[in-house]
Amino acid sequence: MNIVVLVKQVPDTYSERKLSSGDHTLDRDATDAVLDEINERAIESALQLKEGDGAGDSTVTVVAMGPDRATDAIRKALSMGADKAVHLSDEALHGSCAIQTSKALAKVIGTLGEVDLVLAGNEASDGRTGAIPAMVADVLGLPSLTHARELTVDGATVTVRRETDDGVTVLTAELPAVVSVNEKINEPRYPSFKGIMAAKKKPVTTLTLADAGIDASEVGLANATSTVTSSQPKPPKSGGEKVTDEGDGGQKIAAFLVGQKLI
């Protein structure tokens, strides 16, 4: 199987995240960047499929669109065990909207020949668009099976147990298809030392827009389908009163709530 995993480098959720005051895009310099945790799970799924593939001829290709430093996220994915990577990186991509991003990712996938399965995270932790995988599927005319908690491939049929806040839906489709995974699907493996060393030698192809057949007018802040016109930090909430329980903690909360007219 030819498996593609879409990965995104995001600001570490453990650090304070900011919007830049100039163009209101994500201020990538303000924060540490990491491979999004959900994408580690997508890679784990891909590796499990590869390892379980009797024919033993599966490849896992990582695809990322993002600035130069996204190579760190790509290396992490390769050190977990992915075979190779394609990085779409071009100044002109800065500020692209979800529509532009999904069309660009579809173009990159199009350069990879016959792809059987595209894996992605269900939702990135920076934007919470939560729709790129389904949008990519739509651009490619492929079925989208999103929010997978379980994923099986049997011959040319993919089955997904889709688990969301609204319930469980079992979905099937014929390959090729796009699948996004949720955070309960697996526990991603840690890269081994061997894996980290091997990753240094794995091929990473960097594509410019032209390489991927994308016109500059199809991407970027100036051509985005939506524009952020202003942004403001909200003052963080500050702590109020803190008391130590001396056998009357519950009563003290009750008194506070009464004072606030909440009970």
Next chain:
Amino acid sequence: MAEVLVLVDHLDGEIKKSTFELLTAARALGEPSAVVVGPAGSAGKLSEGLKAHGAAKIYVAETDSSDFLTPQVSVLASLVESKDPAAVLIGVSADGKEIAGRLAIRTNSALLGDVVGVSPEGATHSVFGGAFIAEAKANTAHPVITLRPGSVEVEQADGAGAEETVEVPAASGRSATVQSREPVTGGDRPELTEASVIVSGGRGVGSAEQFSVVEGLADSLGAAVGASRAAVDSGFYPHQFQVGQTGKTVSPQLYIALGISGAIQHRAGMQTSKTIIAVNKDPEAPIFEIADFGVVGDLFKVAPQLQEEVTKRKS
């Protein structure tokens, strides 16, 4: 006045509250038209509720297709083409986001996702768990907008509710097929995203059985129950109750955190709550940095006592 398409979220003949929020929000942009996609006979039970919330038209597309979400996307896409609406409004949920994204691709529309308010000028986003507020505008006709539940106060309004049948167009690409569906049926407690009071438990609750302490306090307050990811991962409480970065975003009048440390990813889902109460054994727990009132103590002592006080006051 321009039409605004509103996708109706319904289950077993019941309209979700988020749909009424959409109909209310839509009136700021034009005249709301409700779009019902579902199995034959679904629309009948819904029309009263839709009219009472200002739906001027009700488009009805009946289908027994097992294609996953494709009927909703195709119906909305054909209505966008034929009616040229001012906007399409869809509620934020896993399905809603997917329908919205695919629709925006089909109709070459801007996608304004997960907004907390709409106006003729654009939409308001709350990003990074409410740490930033951003205004955005669409650069295309008929933008597709997803609205976060609980961000708009529902207002009733009379709508003519004129019904019009629409065909479900043939799918343009391949779809996933639905083999089975088990919707989560809400228990007696309010929905997390709709509740005005939430009591949440974390790893400190210690076990699934002991979550009854959280539930007991919640029930005395008529509250919804939430959980941290650590509590969910440890199997104390089901996944759909997770609050935070990768769970639900909530903004109730009152949020009570029991045995939750207040990791940044948890706070991202609840820090815009109006009043926050925290009970934690550890005086250094970061949850106290955002709590309006904090008690350093054992939740198994404090929560039952609070429950007793609340019950006393009610009787």
